[in-house]
Amino acid sequence: MFDLFIDFSVTLTGFSTFRLQGTGMAAPYFETVQKIIGPATLDELLLQYQAIVATANGDAATLDNLLRNTIFNDPKFGPVTRNIIKLWFVGTWYQLPKDWWGAYGTGEQGDSFVVSPAAYTEGLLWPTVGVTPAGAKAPGYDSWVNAPVFS
Amino acid sequence: MPKYSHVCRCQSDHARFAEKIYDVVIVGSGVSGAIIAKELSSQGKSVLILEAGPENIYTMNGYNKYIETFYGNINKDNNAPYPFNANAQSPSSLDVDKLTPGVPDTKGYFVQLGTLPLESTYTRVLGGTTLHWQATCLRMLPEDFKMQTLFGQGRDWPYDYETLNPYYNIAERELGVAADVDDQRYFDITFDPNYVFPMERIPVSYLDKMVAKHVDGMTITLESGEARSLLVRSIPQARNGVPNPNYDGGKGYVPVGALGTNQEEMGERCQGNGNCVPICPVQAKYDARKTLYKALQTGNTEIISQAVAHKIDIDPDSQRVTRIHYKSYQDPALPEYTEGTVQGRVFVLAANPIENAKLMLASGLNSSSDMVGRNLMDHPYIHAWGLMPEISGTMRGPQGTSGIEEIRSGQFRSQHAGFRIDIHNEGWGWATGSPTTDLLDLVDNQQQYGTDLRNGLVNNVSRQLLLAFMVEQLPDPNNRITIDPSYTDQIGNYRPVITYSLSDYSLAGMAYGRKLSKEIFAQIGVEDHTYYDPSSFGYLIYNGQEMIARGGNHFSGTHIMGSSSADSVVDRNQRSWDHDNLYLVGSGSLPSIATSNTTLTLAAMCYMSIEQILRDLQTA
Ligand SMILES: Cc1cc2nc3c(=O)[nH]c(=O)nc-3n(C[C@H](O)[C@H](O)[C@H](O)COP(=O)(O)OP(=O)(O)OC[C@H]3O[C@@H](n4cnc5c(N)ncnc54)[C@H](O)[C@@H]3O)c2cc1C
Ligand code: SF4
Numbered sequence: 001m002f003d004l005f006i007d008f009s010v011t012l013t014g015f016s017t018f019r020l021q022g023t024g025m026a027a028p029y030f031e032t033v034q035k036i037i038g039p040a041t042l043d044e045l046l047l048q049y050q051a052i053v054a055t056a057n058g059d060a061a062t063l064d065n066l067l068r069n070t071i072f073n074d075p076k077f078g079p080v081t082r083n084i085i086k087l088w089f090v091g092t093w094y095q096l097p098k099d100w101w102g103a104y105g106t107g108e109q110g111d112s113f114v115v116s117p118a119a120y121t122e123g124l125l126w127p128t129v130g131v132t133p134a135g136a137k138a139p140g141y142d143s144w145v146n147a148p149v150f151s
Numbered sequence: 152m153p154k155y156s157h158v159c160r161c162q163s164d165h166a167r168f169a170e171k172i173y174d175v176v177i178v179g180s181g182v183s184g185a186i187i188a189k190e191l192s193s194q195g196k197s198v199l200i201l202e203a204g205p206e207n208i209y210t211m212n213g214y215n216k217y218i219e220t221f222y223g224n225i226n227k228d229n230n231a232p233y234p235f236n237a238n239a240q241s242p243s244s245l246d247v248d249k250l251t252p253g254v255p256d257t258k259g260y261f262v263q264l265g266t267l268p269l270e271s272t273y274t275r276v277l278g279g280t281t282l283h284w285q286a287t288c289l290r291m292l293p294e295d296f297k298m299q300t301l302f303g304q305g306r307d308w309p310y311d312y313e314t315l316n317p318y319y320n321i322a323e324r325e326l327g328v329a330a331d332v333d334d335q336r337y338f339d340i341t342f343d344p345n346y347v348f349p350m351e352r353i354p355v356s357y358l359d360k361m362v363a364k365h366v367d368g369m370t371i372t373l374e375s376g377e378a379r380s381l382l383v384r385s386i387p388q389a390r391n392g393v394p395n396p397n398y399d400g401g402k403g404y405v406p407v408g409a410l411g412t413n414q415e416e417m418g419e420r421c422q423g424n425g426n427c428v429p430i431c432p433v434q435a436k437y438d439a440r441k442t443l444y445k446a447l448q449t450g451n452t453e454i455i456s457q458a459v460a461h462k463i464d465i466d467p468d469s470q471r472v473t474r475i476h477y478k479s480y481q482d483p484a485l486p487e488y489t490e491g492t493v494q495g496r497v498f499v500l501a502a503n504p505i506e507n508a509k510l511m512l513a514s515g516l517n518s519s520s521d522m523v524g525r526n527l528m529d530h531p532y533i534h535a536w537g538l539m540p541e542i543s544g545t546m547r548g549p550q551g552t553s554g555i556e557e558i559r560s561g562q563f564r565s566q567h568a569g570f571r572i573d574i575h576n577e578g579w580g581w582a583t584g585s586p587t588t589d590l591l592d593l594v595d596n597q598q599q600y601g602t603d604l605r606n607g608l609v610n611n612v613s614r615q616l617l618l619a620f621m622v623e624q625l626p627d628p629n630n631r632i633t634i635d636p637s638y639t640d641q642i643g644n645y646r647p648v649i650t651y652s653l654s655d656y657s658l659a660g661m662a663y664g665r666k667l668s669k670e671i672f673a674q675i676g677v678e679d680h681t682y683y684d685p686s687s688f689g690y691l692i693y694n695g696q697e698m699i700a701r702g703g704n705h706f707s708g709t710h711i712m713g714s715s716s717a718d719s720v721v722d723r724n725q726r727s728w729d730h731d732n733l734y735l736v737g738s739g740s741l742p743s744i745a746t747s748n749t750t751l752t753l754a755a756m757c758y759m760s761i762e763q764i765l766r767d768l769q770t771a
Contacts, residue, residue, distance in 0.1 A: 014601035072598050082594050085604070089590050092225060117222035125590055128605050129612040131425070131546045134577070135221060135432050138422030141392070144356045144548025144576065150609055 001039075004046040005030045011049075011067070012085045013124055020088070023122040025115070029087045032115055036093065037080055038106055045077050076104055089128070091119025127151045165479065165491040168455060173199040174768055176475060176495035178460040178510065181279025182750060183737045184501030185442035186325060186757045187764070192451035196768060199453050199493055200443075201477050203239035203502070204276035206456040207440070214410070217282075218432050229272045229283055229704070232430040236483040238642050239275040239459050244702065249688045255648070262638045265630070265651035268688050270702030271529050273503050277456055278440040280503065280704075281750070283429040285550055286389040286436045288328045288751040289571075290319055292560055293339045295745035298625075302565040304656065305625040306742040309714045309723040312341075318755035320346065324399075326437045326754060327406060329353045330387030337384075338560040349404035350392040352385045353421060356576045357544040359383055359553035362616065365675040366555070374663060375563035381671075383553045383574065389437035389751075390421045390549055407441045409434035423548045425577055455479065458491065460502065461644050463514040463733075471732045472498045478642050486641040497732050497764050500710075504739030505632050505647050508709040511735070512634045513645050518710075518720045519729055524633055526626035526711045528744045530703030531653055533622065533661045534582040535668030537677035538614040545578040545615040546586065552576060558667070559746040568623040568660025571746045578615030579680075581701070586612045616677055620664035623746050624657045626708045653691075653700060662696040705749045710735040712742050724763035725756060732767065734760055 009020055009029075020026055034042050052070060056063035071077045079100045086094055094112045101109045114120055121136040130148035132139045174196035177184045184200055192198045207213035221232035228244050246259025247270045256263040263269065273280040293312035298305035320343065329350035332342050355363075363383035370380050391406040398404040408418035418434035427436050434441075446452040455477070462476040475498060478488040500507040508524040517523050539545075555572040563569070579585035589611045593599045599607050630652060634645040653661075665681075672679050683690060689700040713719025716728035725740045727733040736757050738749040 012600045014603075014605045067600075068598065072600075085594050085600055086590065089594075090587055092587075112225055114223050114225050117219045120222040125586055125608065128608045129546060129586060130544065130609070132423075134227075134546075135218065135424055135426030135430065138424050138433060139547070140422055141420040142354050143423045144544070144552070145354045145360075146357055146544075148357070148542065148544035148547065148613060150613075 001043055001046055002027070002030055004050055005033075005042075007053075008046060008049045009084065009088060011063075012081065013088045015088075015124055023124070025088075025091070025119055025122050028115055028119065029084070032087065032093055033080070033084060036110065037096075037104070041076070041080070041104060045071070045080060048077065075100070087115065087119075088123075089125040090123045091115050165489060168199065169492050169494070171197075171199075171494070173197045173493065173495040175199070175497045175499060175764065176201070176493050177499045177501055178475065179203075179279060179500070179502035179506070180277050180439065180443055180454060181501060181503060181737075182281045182326075182439040182442065183753055183757050184499065185278070185439040185446060186754055187499055187501065187736065187761055188452045189442050189446035189449075190758070190761045191764065192446050192449040194765065195451065197451050198446065199455070199495065201458045201460045201475065201493065202277050202454055202456045203459040204236060204274075204456065205483065206454070207277050214434070217430055221430055227429075229429050230274060232283070233274050233276055234483070236275065237640065238457075238478075238480045238483055238486070238488070240640060240646070241275050242272045244270050244272055247688050249686070249690075257638065260646055262635070262646055262648040263651075264648055267652050267691075267700060269529060269649050269651040270689065271704040271706060272702070273505070273704070273706070277454070278438050278443065281438040282440075284438075284704075284750065285428045285748075287551060287748045288323070288326060288330070288387045288389050289747040290335070290340055291745055291747045291752055293341075294560055294564075295743050295747070298564075298743045298745070304565060306711070306713065308742050309712065315752070315755050315759070316341065316343070318758040319751065321758045322751055322754035324349055324404075325442060326389040326751065327391060327404075328387050328389050328751070329392035331385060334385050335387055337556060345400075347395050347397045348387065349395060349398050350406065351395050353388055353390055353392045353549060353552055355383075355385050355552045356548045358539075358576055358616070359574055361539060361541070361543045362574055362675060363553070366671060369671070369674050371667065371670060373558070373561060373563050375561065375566060377561050377563060379557040381555055381557050384556055386551050386554050386573075388549065388551075390427070391419050391435045392421060407437075410440055410444055421549060425546060425548060425550060427550050455491075457481070457483075459642070459644060460510055461513060463498070463510065463516060465514070465516070465730060470730050472730055478644070480642065488642050497734065497767055499734045499736055499760075499764070501736050503737055504706040504709040507735050507737065507739050508632050509634060509645055509647050511710070516729070518727070519716055520718050520720060522628070522711055522718065522720050524709050525628040525631045526708035527630040527632055527649070527651060528624045528626055528705075528707040528741070529651075530621045530705045530744060530748075531624060531657055531661060532701040532703050533620045533664050533698050534617055534701065535620070535665060535672070535679070535681045536579045536582050536615065536617040537672050537679040537681065538611070539616050540614075540676040542609070542613045543616070545576065545613050548576045550575060550577050566659070567663060568657045569746050570620045570622040570660055570664050572664075573619040573621065575617040575619055578612060579617050581619065582617055585615060616675075618668050618671065620661065620668070621703060621746060621748075622657050622660045622664065624744055625654060626711060626742065627654060632709060655693075658691070658693040661698055661700065662693050665696055665698055705738065705744065707738040707741040707744045707749055710739040712740040723759070725760045726763060734764065736760055
């Protein structure tokens with residue numbers, strides 16, 4: 001399931017497996033999602049993803065269509081999927097909507113939280129917009145004077 | 152490295168502290184207290200500092216803990232790196248809400264009573280608020296010292312710009328200001344012949360240059376009819392850059408790097424971390440611990456940390472201060488404390504404008520003018536934001552590297568407030584919570600993912616422009632901090648009760664700022680995204696113009712300086728008119744706040760006070 005989580009994350013973020021693994025956050029994020037929504041729900045989501053990838057069979061438009069119809073617009077999978085994207089980009093787990101929790105959650109619904117200090121600094125948002133995280137990975141003196149480079 | 156024993160929070164030493172009569176007792180280890188401690192202790196005077204917050208000076212570890220706390224904190228507000236301290240609380244912008252007139256808002260540390268909540272913050276830790284300041288270091292304009300004479304508004308200072316000029320020079324050395332004299336010579340600001348700043352100006356950002364391309368030379372007509380040609384100008388800042396070889400008659404300047412490490416290794420150059428507020432991870436930005444460290448190295452300065460001053464004793468005959476009482480706690484969470492007292496020849500309150508006034512009021516010292524706590528000023532800010540026509544590399548470099556200064560001066564100041572404009576390298580963050588809010592919008596509302604999401608982020612973030620208008624405020628005795636026995640903290644110290652509002656003078660300046668922002672945006676071709684949410688705590692309408700007033704973190708005026716004891720608290724040297732061995736230092740003394748960030752000026756004023764303290768000690 002962990003490998004499937006990485007594949008799903010590649011689709012969601014547009015970053016390669018190599019880049020995602022390079023953050024060192026793949027395992028902590030997988031565990032975070034698993035812990036909060038429960039392994040069963042996460043497995044169900046990942047298997048759904050696996051199924052639509054198989055159906056799309058390499059066709060990007062079909063995959064996009066299926067992703068939107070069966071995952072993003074799905075009341076159970078949509079909010080979780082959006083949360084996984086946010087995890088990768090800013091390292092924060094956002095509290096799921098109350099309705100979602102009422103329908104599918106078990107136990108205490110926690111608050112929003114930053115997964116760890118490293119989750120903040122490893123956020124993909126920063127390299128996406130051609131910057132380093134505010135307060136970490138110092139780019140160096142003078143680095144701000146020329147046009148930005150995006151990755 | 153100075154001995155650990157010079158910073159003490161051990162409960163057993165209180166008897167020793169109580170016995171000794173120090174030359175100078177200072178309340179607060181922020182930049183004002185640190186400067187006074189360093190200068191006096193290097194002249195052989197014995198100095199004791201009472202500091203309400205925790206110690207953090209000796210190990211990289213102590214400082215780095217703040218950085219980890221910041222990374223891990225879901226709220227990246229001004230106080231995000233600094234753990235909550237129930238025994239020496241600090242105001243937090245997270246507690247600020249819309250006020251209902253007549254109903255005190257008691258959620259946060261401040262009890263807010265006015266028509267407008269005061270959003271500004273400070274930090275109670277060793278080194279004080281400079282740990283999270285932005286380090287913009289503008290001098291005041293000569294006309295700012297003569298507000299009443301020239302514009303019929305506010306108050307005049309007891310002296311002029313020329314008097315403060317030599318002290319500005321010393322302050323710029325201590326804080327380590329990087330700037331270019333030629334950039335800073337405007338509106339009659341003068342420098343000594345051949346003066347240069349300690350370090351060369353911090354390079355301006357790519358974003359600044361994109362703005363300058365369109366704005367430099369743009370002519371505008373102010374509402375007073377005065378004409379201005381705008382210029383994007385570099386900001387002087389207390390941030391380490393390239394030392395100026397011509398400094399000090401060719402002696403040069405050595406930047407002060409990170410404490411608790413080999414200084415060559417870290418902090419001797421700004422690394423473009425873009426996190427000056429709330430904490431610089433490499434300590435390239437000046438903070439007062441750098442000055443405190445030098446004070447401790449003299450061997451004549453002692454600091455008691457986790458010691459909250461709460462009462463000043465006055466001799467009824469001489470009206471001189473005899474001692475200060477403090478509460479010393481071990482655990483910031485628990486309400487247990489030990490009482491202590493300290494004695495000195497001279498006492499200096501350097502706890503910031505709000506805490507200085509609070510300590511005076513808590514001791515029944517309203518001053519003969521009844522001005523203690525009154526004339527509370529800040530710089531209200533108004534923001535305007537939009538998207539540049541092309542990718543501008545927003546969110547890189549120190550948070551501010553350039554600004555527009557042309558509306559700081561002019562005859563219009565007899566009608567409405569002047570202001571300066573900052574170009575914010577960190578984009579819309581201050582106004583909207585960008586870039587996180589951009590991500591949330593694209594993901595939650597626009598259902599974007601993958602490459603489209605990434606392109607959307609680049610397009611939305613890297614073109615952001617935020618102009619921040621820092622507007623002047625006049626001293627008004629009704630804007631004030633008071634105390635009320637119903638509002639105390641867990642160890643029985645008063646919480647500040649704040650009554651605050653903006654007069655038409657500031658509001659008209661803010662409204663003009665918004666109007667000017669539209670002209671500037673049109674000139675550049677910026678797509679205006681400014682939106683003033685009516686549910687925001689600072690939402691206002693003035694003359695039909697909507698706006699949101701934000702706090703400027705520049706508390707001032709609460710122990711106002713003047714020429715007469717009848718209408719001011721301190722004299723030109725920041726010495727209390729009523730108690731001649733008591734000094735109240737910091738921006739609380741400012742008779743006008745004008746359009747400069749306050750710290751460079753308050754530092755310069757401290758150097759003036761030091762000369763008088765030395766004279767006092769000689770005669771005592
Ligand atoms: C977000 C932010 C950005 C800023 N940016 C700028 C800028 O760019 N340029 C600029 O000029 N200014 C800026 N400022 C303002 C600047 O930080 C202050 O002007 C400056 O730090 C004031 O110095 P001070 O020593 O008077 O007070 P502080 O730095 O507040 O220090 C006061 C000290 O006294 C201690 N203390 C308080 N009460 C007690 C007590 N009862 N007993 C014992 N100790 C006590 C506190 O713990 C603290 O250490 C900014 C402020 C903020 C919050
Ligand atoms: S830009 Fe970064 S390195 Fe430079 S002063 Fe600010 S936080 Fe420090």
